[in-house]
Amino acid sequence: QVQLQQSGPGLVKPSQTLSLTCAISGDSVSSNSAAWNWIRQSPSRGLEWLGRTYYRSTWYNDYAVSVRSRLTINPDTSKNHFSLQLNSVTPDDTAVYYCARDYGIANFDYWGQGTLVTVSS
Amino acid sequence: SYELTQPLSVSVALGQTARITCGGNNIGSKNVHWYQQKPGQAPVLVIYNNNNRPSGIPERFSGSNSGNTATLTISRAQAGDEADYYCQVWDSSTYVVFGGGTKLTVL
Numbered sequence: 001q002v003q004l005q006q007s008g009p010g011l012v013k014p015s016q017t018l019s020l021t022c023a024i025s026g027d028s029v030s031s032n033s034a035a036w037n038w039i040r041q042s043p044s045r046g047l048e049w050l051g052r053t054y055y056r057s058t059w060y061n062d063y064a065v066s067v068r069s070r071l072t073i074n075p076d077t078s079k080n081h082f083s084l085q086l087n088s089v090t091p092d093d094t095a096v097y098y099c100a101r102d103y104g105i106a107n108f109d110y111w112g113q114g115t116l117v118t119v120s121s
Numbered sequence: 122s123y124e125l126t127q128p129l130s131v132s133v134a135l136g137q138t139a140r141i142t143c144g145g146n147n148i149g150s151k152n153v154h155w156y157q158q159k160p161g162q163a164p165v166l167v168i169y170n171n172n173n174r175p176s177g178i179p180e181r182f183s184g185s186n187s188g189n190t191a192t193l194t195i196s197r198a199q200a201g202d203e204a205d206y207y208c209q210v211w212d213s214s215t216y217v218v219f220g221g222g223t224k225l226t227v228l
Contacts, residue, residue: 037217047164047207049217062216065122098163105170106211107154111163 002026004099004112012093012119018086022099022112029075029082030055035102036082038073041114042095052102053082089119123212125220132226139195141223143208146189151210153191155184158205158222167206168193195225203227 008020
């Protein structure tokens with residue numbers, strides 16, 4: 001059974017960096033079949049895919065156009081987790097952030113528990 | 122960019138059939154996935170690749186996809202089916218696209 005456990009702060013100040021981690025159990029961040037994603041949800045934006053990291057003999061990343069200039073997703077093979085770093089946040093980045101697994105067919109079969117991140121001074 | 126359109130709300134009488142639509146340009150050429158989300162919880166995949174149910178999802182949930190509309194059908198609706206439902210596709214230019222979500226009310 002795959003489990004995704006998120007961690008990270010729930011409050012970030014404007015202009016600072018939002019950092020979250022998703023710990024994987026029951027699968028590997030280095031899997032050649034899975035991709036590891038970050039998705040957020042807010043009343044104004046609904047569900048919004050942010051980006052992913054995946055391994056296919058080498059590491060790849062894809063990012064949504066809306067956050068591409070501010071977002072970095074990194075795998076950590078030693079800890080079997082992956083992380084999100086979103087720079088220069090504004091109140092518009094306030095949302096529930098989820099990590100999720102895509103097992104190769106572009107849908108999300110396992111999700112983290114969600115982390116409410118509020119951007120406020 | 123590719124867009125998916127869902128009705129804001131759908132109501133269904135207890136025990137009847139609910140149909141939730143997801144509109145998109147030539148969506149019939151794409152694989153559509155559906156998620157159920159209850160308050161305070163993460164979304165749960167209920168249909169993948171148009172009409173396939175993950176393990177543990179009741180047979181009452183089914184899907185179809187043709188032309189410009191995909192449909193999630195919930196037969197014999199139960200009170201526990203009340204939730205928000207989201208469709209999702211993969212698009213080659215924008216990657217992952219979600220619909221705006223539909224709130225299902227079971228009367």
